[in-house]
Amino acid sequence: MSIDIRKQLIKALSDADGEFLSGQTLAEKIGCSRTAIWKHIEELRKDGFILEAVRNKGYKIINTPEDLTESDILFGLETERFGRNIHFYESVESTQKVAHQLAHEGAPEGTIVVSEEQRTGRGRLGRSWSSLPKKGVWMSMIVRPVLPPQKAPQFTLITAVAAANAIGEVTGLHPEIKWPNDILINGKKVVGILTELQAEADKISSLVIGIGINANHDVEDLHESIQGKATSLYIEKRKKISRAQLIQTFLKDFEKYYGIYLDKGFAPIKLLWETYAISIGKVITARTVTGEIVGRALGITDEGVLKVEDEHGTIHEVYSADIEL
Ligand code: BTN
Known part of the structure; x- marks a missing residue:
């Protein structure tokens, strides 16, 4: 089964916003035969898609399955x-x-x-x-x-x-x-x-x-x-x-x-x-590979690094740590 046809079919049906699309329209849109469309519709059903098919109107998607596909x-x-x-x-x-x-x-x-x-x-x-x-x-x-x-x-x-x-x-x-x-x-x-x-x-x-x-x-x-x-x-x-x-x-x-x-x-x-962010402004413990820093989380730098001010007023830049609030 061609993944490409399947993807295009799902896209066409989802773009149709609940309107019916005929097998012929779908086949022309995707550039394949009506038999291929029919086969792919059957495959989608097997995957749990609920598709309504009405004679002379075509297909539309009703619901997607609970399992993830x-x-x-x-x-x-x-x-x-x-x-x-x-x-x-x-x-x-x-x-x-x-x-x-x-x-x-x-x-x-x-x-x-x-x-x-x-x-x-x-x-x-x-x-x-x-x-x-x-x-x-x-x-x-x-x-x-x-x-x-x-x-x-x-x-x-x-x-x-x-x-x-x-x-x-x-x-x-x-x-x-x-x-x-x-x-x-x-x-x-x-x-x-x-x-x-x-x-x-x-x-x-x-x-x-x-x-x-x-x-x-x-x-x-x-x-x-x-x-x-x-x-x-x-x-x-x-x-x-x-x-x-x-x-x-x-x-x-x-x-x-x-x-x-x-x-x-x-x-x-x-x-x-x-x-x-919840840690900012609070006193936190940052456990890094080199040790523990206890202090107030001031914010993040433009690089996304956490700034922590300890009780002596020293500002530490923390690149990687586990934070405890
Ligand atoms: C964390 O320790 O908080 C990070 C967890 C990241 C888990 C995801 S699940 C998808 C992806 N595959 C993995 O093996 N890990 C990440």
Whole structure:
């Protein structure tokens, strides 16, 4: 089955805004036979799409499935580049690992890797990331900015702003960001972001940005050891979340903020980030690889680095740490 026809078919049906499209119109639009259209419609149905077919009128999409598929992500996707090239899996070790390999092979900017499950999901600072099947969004994106490697940490903050915004849009909940990359709801972590860099001398060759969103977990799906500090959108909202809608909204927001960043620099992103930030102005403990810094978080620099003032008035610039409030 040609992926290309399938993608174009989903796009045509979604652009039709609930109007019927005949097999003939679809075949002409896509440039294939009516038999091919019919076969692809059957495939979409097998993937859980609900499609209405009426004689003499044609087809229209009624509903997308609850399980996540590549088609769900494409149906209704509003971006130009991000998410247009999807590598979708039922189970992988880590979407980061797959995305690094694709980046190495030259995959274009905007490529995403999504899996229903990760067997060995990776967290920051060498930790593992629990990624139960069908419960969350486990996704990595390839970004190729023409910038020096020092700019990479800013992308964690762009991603955090896009994720916080998308969660607000989709659920109506009010997420907050804990520097640099944790998104919390009611004080508990719901999203983790992992930015990994491949660089040549003085320029970024690719960034692989991993995002994990706990979407439809029940309390018992979260390991006992983290129940006090982690949550899911479902636990907070008491309503199942469409993971496809969450991915689409996140990709739309990320593409928008990335565009703003390329056009106008980091300043507007920093402003947005600060509207979500909870650590700023508070006394925090920053655990870095070289030790602990206790002090007031003053804000972030234009590079996205956290400034902490200790009790002696010394200002520390923190590049990577675990923050305790
Ligand atoms: C953190 O420690 O807070 C970062 C967690 C990042 C998890 C995501 S899930 C998709 C991608 N693949 C991984 O193995 N990790 C990231």
